[in-house]
Amino acid sequence: MQDRQENSYPSITLADCTACLMCVDVCPTGALGIVTRNGVRGFRRYPKLLYEENCVSCGACSLECAFGAISMKHKAGVSGMGARS
Ligand code: SF4
Ligand code: SF4
Secondary structure (H helix, E strand, O other): OOOOOOOEEEEEOHHHOOOOOHHHHHOOOOOEEEEEEEEOOEEEEEEEEOOHHHOOOOOHHHHHOOOOOEEEEEHHHOOOOOOOO
16 A cells, blocks of 8 residues: 555556455545456456546555555556556
């Protein structure tokens, strides 16, 4: 887990994500959306950075995740959240 970094975006490691969706709830800008996909908990609803333009790099989603599934990556290192989700 990491907090705010300028020009960074959340990257989700799907293997660690329990689909609790707390990160979606805590995001102040609605940048995280929900997609149905097959992850570690089977075919469920998982978070995804659907609205990258809304992300203000606050790091709240990363801090909220109790499972360490979200790390903040510099913009250049993330292609949406799909890069690792
Ligand atoms: S808070 Fe963490 S475990 Fe929960 S849905 Fe978000 S990334 Fe997955
Ligand atoms: S870093 Fe902040 S604005 Fe960006 S997705 Fe996470 S909670 Fe939302």
